[in-house]
Amino acid sequence: MAVKVAFMQCSDCWGCHQSLLNAHLGLLPVLPALDIVYWPAVVDFKHDSLKARPDGDILVGFVEGSLRTNEDVENAKLMRAKCQLIISFGSCSCYGNVHGLANQWDIQKVINRKFVETESITNESPHEPKEHMPGFTEKIMPLDEVIKVDAYIAGCPPKPEAIISSVVFLLGQKPQPMNDLAFCNECPLNTEGCLLDKGVMCFGPITSSGCTLKCTSNGDPCVGCFGPSKTVASRAEKLNGMVKNLSTISTGNKKNLFEFLTLFLNVPLMAGFDLAGDVLKQIKKRGAPESPLANLPPTTEDIASSIMAYLRDNRDFTEISNVCDTCPRIIGSKSRMTKVKRDYEGLPNMDDCLIEQGYICMGPVTKAGCGGLCLRVNAPCSGCYGQTEWVADQASRFADVVIKGFNVDVSKEELLSQVKDHLGTFQKFTLASNRSYKGGE
Amino acid sequence: MVKEIVVEPVTRLEGHGGLRIVLGDDGKVKDAQFNITSTRFFEKFCEGRYAEHVPRITPRICGICPIPHHLTPTKAVEDAWGVEIPEPARKLRILLQNAKQYSSHVLHFYALAAPDFLLGPFADPALRNVVHVINKMPDVGAMALKMMDFGQKLCAEIGGKSVHPISAIVGGMKKPMDEDARDKFLKQVGEQIEFTKKTVEIGLKVVEDYWDVVANVAVVPTYYLGMTKNGVHDIYEGDIRIVTPNGEKKDFDIHKYLDVLGEHIPEHSYATHMYYKPAGYPDGIYRANCLAMINAADKMATPLADEALKAFRDKTGPISHHTFAYHWARLIETVEAIEIIATLLKDPDVVNPDCKTLDVEPREGNGVGVTEAPRGLLLYNIWSDAAGICKKLNLLVATNHNIAGIEKTLMHTAKQVFEDKALDGLKLPDPWIK
Numbered sequence: 055m056a057v058k059v060a061f062m063q064c065s066d067c068w069g070c071h072q073s074l075l076n077a078h079l080g081l082l083p084v085l086p087a088l089d090i091v092y093w094p095a096v097v098d099f100k101h102d103s104l105k106a107r108p109d110g111d112i113l114v115g116f117v118e119g120s121l122r123t124n125e126d127v128e129n130a131k132l133m134r135a136k137c138q139l140i141i142s143f144g145s146c147s148c149y150g151n152v153h154g155l156a157n158q159w160d161i162q163k164v165i166n167r168k169f170v171e172t173e174s175i176t177n178e179s180p181h182e183p184k185e186h187m188p189g190f191t192e193k194i195m196p197l198d199e200v201i202k203v204d205a206y207i208a209g210c211p212p213k214p215e216a217i218i219s220s221v222v223f224l225l226g227q228k229p230q231p232m233n234d235l236a237f238c239n240e241c242p243l244n245t246e247g248c249l250l251d252k253g254v255m256c257f258g259p260i261t262s263s264g265c266t267l268k269c270t271s272n273g274d275p276c277v278g279c280f281g282p283s284k285t286v287a288s289r290a291e292k293l294n295g296m297v298k299n300l301s302t303i304s305t306g307n308k309k310n311l312f313e314f315l316t317l318f319l320n321v322p323l324m325a326g327f328d329l330a331g332d333v334l335k336q337i338k339k340r341g342a343p344e345s346p347l348a349n350l351p352p353t354t355e356d357i358a359s360s361i362m363a364y365l366r367d368n369r370d371f372t373e374i375s376n377v378c379d380t381c382p383r384i385i386g387s388k389s390r391m392t393k394v395k396r397d398y399e400g401l402p403n404m405d406d407c408l409i410e411q412g413y414i415c416m417g418p419v420t421k422a423g424c425g426g427l428c429l430r431v432n433a434p435c436s437g438c439y440g441q442t443e444w445v446a447d448q449a450s451r452f453a454d455v456v457i458k459g460f461n462v463d464v465s466k467e468e469l470l471s472q473v474k475d476h477l478g479t480f481q482k483f484t485l486a487s488n489r490s491y492k493g494g495e
Numbered sequence: 496m497v498k499e500i501v502v503e504p505v506t507r508l509e510g511h512g513g514l515r516i517v518l519g520d521d522g523k524v525k526d527a528q529f530n531i532t533s534t535r536f537f538e539k540f541c542e543g544r545y546a547e548h549v550p551r552i553t554p555r556i557c558g559i560c561p562i563p564h565h566l567t568p569t570k571a572v573e574d575a576w577g578v579e580i581p582e583p584a585r586k587l588r589i590l591l592q593n594a595k596q597y598s599s600h601v602l603h604f605y606a607l608a609a610p611d612f613l614l615g616p617f618a619d620p621a622l623r624n625v626v627h628v629i630n631k632m633p634d635v636g637a638m639a640l641k642m643m644d645f646g647q648k649l650c651a652e653i654g655g656k657s658v659h660p661i662s663a664i665v666g667g668m669k670k671p672m673d674e675d676a677r678d679k680f681l682k683q684v685g686e687q688i689e690f691t692k693k694t695v696e697i698g699l700k701v702v703e704d705y706w707d708v709v710a711n712v713a714v715v716p717t718y719y720l721g722m723t724k725n726g727v728h729d730i731y732e733g734d735i736r737i738v739t740p741n742g743e744k745k746d747f748d749i750h751k752y753l754d755v756l757g758e759h760i761p762e763h764s765y766a767t768h769m770y771y772k773p774a775g776y777p778d779g780i781y782r783a784n785c786l787a788m789i790n791a792a793d794k795m796a797t798p799l800a801d802e803a804l805k806a807f808r809d810k811t812g813p814i815s816h817h818t819f820a821y822h823w824a825r826l827i828e829t830v831e832a833i834e835i836i837a838t839l840l841k842d843p844d845v846v847n848p849d850c851k852t853l854d855v856e857p858r859e860g861n862g863v864g865v866t867e868a869p870r871g872l873l874l875y876n877i878w879s880d881a882a883g884i885c886k887k888l889n890l891l892v893a894t895n896h897n898i899a900g901i902e903k904t905l906m907h908t909a910k911q912v913f914e915d916k917a918l919d920g921l922k923l924p925d926p927w928i929k
């Protein structure tokens with residue numbers, strides 16, 4: 055049966071929607087599973103039709119945008135009442151986004167700049183429009199400042215794949231198996247040198263055969279990009295043993311696990327998809343995989359679900375990874391930061407870490423999820439997926455992290471004093487969700 | 496009794512708004528309002544930012560046209576600091592701007608506008624959307640998706656991200672296109688030209704079917720705001736061109752915008768009302784976007800598009816006030832966009848690494864940048880201090896240019912509908928999708 059979903063937009067740019075539409079053909083298989091009951095950007099349902107629904111009538115509600123007007127606040131509350139699960143969709147909703155920088159000033163000053171002082175205004179006594187207008191909130195707020203949120207999909211915008219897989223995941227759907235046999239059967243290391251024997255987490259036993267890349271022939275583990283097989287290979291038990299002990303997992307295996315989650319399960323934990331609180335119960339209620347590994351030999355689903363169960367209960371696990379982990383550049387390169395450069399200065403090379411080339415890149419303190427998009431076109435990360443750790447002083451944390459882990463020849467004080475715009479550099483996307491920030495420059 | 500008709504929210508709109516029409520006891524239309532209920536104050540919180548960071552912030556003004564909101568402020572800072580960019584960077588930007596124009600126009604035609612025409616204006620609202628179009632006309636749907644996909648992927652390739660690009664920098668572009676990627680797009684561009692031609696056919700058929708509506712409903716004489724370069728249609732650079740209601744064309748240097756474009760703050764909308772200053776408010780209310788661009792252009796920049804323009808003029812005359820002709824005008828621009836894309840993909844400059852000048856120094860100054868975004872003219876005026884910090888920003892945003900014009904059209908159409916009962920005798924075709 056199709057599941058009822060609703061999309062609400064608060065103050066934002068429509069980009070999350072565009073990103074969703076960018077999934078284009080990828081959307082088609084998902085659509086039949088959805089009964090879209092409210093989506094003003096695309097579908098002609100009016101506001102009253104949403105109001106008229108019984109409370110809790112809708113299963114999943116996506117709320118996009120930050121809260122800037124009183125109407126936004128009302129709409130957020132309305133969605134909370136009508137939906138069982140609320141998803142904070144995109145960095146505006148999760149963190150307030152760039153417009154949170156307006157929280158530096160008293161709202162009246164902000165309003166005056168636009169409606170009174172603008173150079174091109176020609177009214178004799180210009181003022182804020184009031185007729186049929188909702189009025190502005192004192193501050194830009196992220197969604198969870200006003201209502202309880204069950205899950206967050208960060209990103210400005212979130213990647214289309216992440217959106218689709220979040221939907222698929224929330225609806226309790228599973229990836230479809232491909233070929234009968236598992237990859238182990240055609241792995242060059244099958245008879246000798248199996249990676250699992252060496253303690254490397256390789257997902258060959260549960261991944262479909264038929265791939266031509268064969269990562270194991272280069273000594274790399276299979277991370278399952280070919281999707282599940284119909285039957286599992288006997289080594290699944292060994293893999294299962296490792297998966298049961300995730301709390302002692304090595305760093306290398308963590309990386310394999312993340313790739314597996316993204317590529318095989320299509321679970322966008324790498325993409326800034328966080329679950330909060332009771333959402334777990336809700337998913338269980340709809341019969342999504344439970345954790346205990348009852349069957350032996352384990353099925354693909356057993357392995358997958360035990361990983362999922364672990365991750366749900368250990369959210370920190372997802373936060374170990376930052377944008378640098380997905381960046382193609384070299385840290386510990388031949389370059390060294392000797393002074394902080396502005397973005398317009400020179401032109402960085404494509405190989406070395408941007409920080410080591412002197413630029414301020416937010417990669418080391420930003421949650422992974424985008425796959426390092428900006429770095430790939432030679433632009434530093436500006437932090438749109440949100441920070442890995444929520445501390446009051448982001449500037450100081452950044453400086454500490456960078457001085458510890460990168461080729462940097464400036465002191466913390468020098469680094470911080472050479473950056474002229476701290477708020478716009480270190481908290482461009484997240485100022486509104488920094489609870490210890492009280493305004494001012 | 497006074498009756499108020501409220502449409503809330505206006506759907507398939509990028510932004511937040513409602514329509515409000517007030518009817519008096521006499522059945523006369525007393526008021527028609529287009530209420531835009533949200534704004535986020537970019538002009539304020541860009542103050543204090545590094546000027547070169549402004550283009551990394553402002554794309555968030557609009558997720559549908561983030562590319563003009565990335566390129567235009569970059570141009571404004573370059574203007575303020577007196578920076579000349581290398582030719583390969585300019586070509587990359589034009590390619591990027593046209594890739595966006597292409598995908599956005601296709602999205603607009605198929606996802607926002609076509610449901611009304613293909614299903615007919617009286618279809619069940621629950622079905623009058625692009626999803627239903629895709630289900631019922633899978634071939635057309637698949638073609639539309641492939642077109643949007645091509646445009647968005649090309650944006651992502653050059654811009655780094657299709658939504659909220661990052662590759663332009665004061666002084667040029669951070670990186671040229673990779674040759675492999677260029678080859679991939681070059682292979683697909685022929686098919687895209689065919690798709691565009693098919694889309695134009697569908698569009699022309701719709702125009703023909705609905706000619707009675709196009710020619711009789713919402714025909715509203717206004718001024719028009721566009722951009723041309725030596726009179727030729729251009730979406731990346733040029734002069735501001737105003738077209739008067741009787742078709743007279745006037746060009747203005749972008750730095751003189753304050754003499755030409757006035758902004759009136761209405762009581763009932765956060766989006767301000769723009770008008771042609773010399774004509775005063777509300778007489779000088781203009782419309783922008785594709786119809787305005789088509790009215791402004793002496794000719795299109797590419798051959799197929801120019802032919803399409805001639806066909807349009809043959810039907811509508813030298814100036815078109817037909818609101819429903821926006822859809823047609825948009826298709827002419829789509830043709831031009833794909834032709835420019837095809838030409839530039841063959842130009843070796845788009846893979847030329849000489850795409851950023853090292854000669855960039857902040858200086859105190861006030862710079863203006865203008866492009867034509869898919870929804871209308873976009874103007875950034877940035878005041879930089881000697882250290883290159885943005886001190887002040889004035890923004891005239893594409894959609895804003897249309898708000899007053901939309902309201903004027905709404906008033907006109909409401910009178911036609913409620914007072915003259917103009918819809919009653921109107922010939923409507925059988926819907927394509929029933």
Ligand code: SF4
Pocket residue numbers: 377378379381382383384385406407408409410415416417418429434435
């Ligand atoms: S700091 Fe930036 S450039 Fe350096 S490795 Fe991290 S993400 Fe890549």
Ligand code: SF4
Pocket residue numbers: 210377420421424425426427428429434435436437438439440
């Ligand atoms: S690199 Fe940073 S700014 Fe760029 S998309 Fe990724 S998280 Fe966002």
